[in-house]
Amino acid sequence: MARDWQGVLPDLALSLPAFAPELIVCATIVALLLTRLFGMARWLPAGSVAFGGSALATALACLQWGGAFESPSDGWAGLVRNDALTVYVRVLCLLGWNLTVTLTLLTGVPRPSIDPADDDGPDFHVPLAAVALGSVLMGQANHLLMLFLAVEMASVPAYVLVGFRKGSREAGEAALKYLVFGAGAAGVMMYGASLLAGVTGTLSLPALGERLALIPLEGLEWNEPGVGGAAIAGVVFILCGLAFKLSLVPFHFWTPDAFQGALAEVSGFLSVAPKIGAFALLVRFGLSLHGPFGETGDALLTGLGLACAAGAAVSMTFGNLAAFAQKDLGRLLAYSTVAQSGTMLLGVAACFLGVGRGDGDLAVAGLAGTLLYLTAYLFLNLGAFAAVAIFRNRTLRTDVASLAGLGSKMPWVAGAFAVSLVGLVGLPPTAGFVGKLAVFAAALSDRVGSPLLFAAALIAAANTVASLFYYFRPIRSLYLDAAPEGTSGAPIGPPVTGSERAYLVLLAVPVLLILPLLGRLGALCDAIAEAVL
């Protein structure tokens, strides 16, 4: 097949600069492997390499801010899309990576083992960087193959990260469960993509909507009976795969086990970066179904919006109910992320319904609400898991009861943890409140009226109140419960260092001080949503 090679150089010239942060991540991975190979790890620790790489990549991503707004473009011959949403997701994910690397440097995980030859610690940063790369790619995938590659890039290293604690029964079990569910979801998603490619004749997301709109037409040579059903099955399978990444009910089974078995630092990162990427991917995939031809795309997208609203309501309710009984902090926060995903999905549902119905305001409000919430969630969840990690280093436990009496012994960490939990509930004046408000306002502003979306918003409000009880249980344990007899005295382990305090404050500041910045941040999210739609 003859290919046009004329366009290659201009395409490269356009794609390479936009792709610079991803290339830095790749270079960091290679550098991490090489330092290990050549024994440079003695004077160049892996943590420093990872920190340098992540800081550089984040800085580069921030520098790209303006360009993508003015001139969105396709990169790598249409494999990726470089627009405002891409840049936003890229900045958030890379920032999350940078913060996680910083946290691992502070808490000293994974512990160096006694025998240096047996030390796998430096390898920890390779899968971490790979998950960051996968999350960033998820935010820009514009092609079914890229969609699959990005999701796998974020999943496969994540299995390794979850099972990283060598010789730990918990970690082994968590990794196995995550792996079995994840591999199944990835296989089903790939099958869905192949069905879509088979019936539409394209793998490119922008062309997908156009082709789907043609399916009902009879008389096309390849239009055999049952094609419409196959297309819908393909879409549903791909959505199953995405729902798995977003840990939405009923694809959430891996979440509590993986987050309990993994190190708190890993859980924090896995609950944030891949989720941000997966939401961007969900939005991009959903919008691609909406072709320029109207009706089929509209019907499909409205159905998708309603499905999202229903999924959101179920996820929130189930996540919150299951969280009530949890004793382990990782498990509690895992069910909390299931519930939080549901709330964010509400904004996406509003966005899809708005586009499907031709209501531009609703669509923009929904997407902007989700973006705002994701930003808040990044700091909230990283802060909560960081506090859990620092507590764990002192008490060597991660259950709620181990927090008893720590409020006075470790006031900074306890305070930061409390701020994060209050933010996750969504109480003012924290960032969580702002995010939830934006999503709820979008869902309730649906004037034309979709009873399901309205009902889902009401369920979300009820869930917020209900979630107060389990989010406040650790806080009560911290401040009201007395330290258990016999262990009363200083917490085990060294005192909290100044840099750990500084890190927690760094995460808590955006959570607490978001209100003055709200105007600018809200306008930014609106602009991104408008640019994408």
Place this chain on the structure above:
Amino acid sequence: MTGYLIVSAVLLTCGVVCMASKRNAVGVLMGVELVLNAASVNFVAAAEFGPPAVPVQVATADAIGVGLDGQIAALFVIVLAAAEAAVALAIVLAFFNQHGTADVDAASELRG
């Protein structure tokens, strides 16, 4: 095209049944491989016999098949399946070392 779709659907069903019914973790992973192979069959079939990749408005009567995109996708599926199998077997091995079994039902110690 229909014939290939039927073959791949059968493969998918076998894979899903295998995933759901096998208790050994390696058996479950073999089910996943079957599902991925079903996707590969679809891609390769689409490359040769599916709808044309060029826009319908300009498609000629003999234009048919996704073309290289489908074949490349199948290649990527193979590579990814290999990568996933490597990670998967390492994790199964680690699990086996700690628990003395590769039975997925034995993975039930983490409870809320």
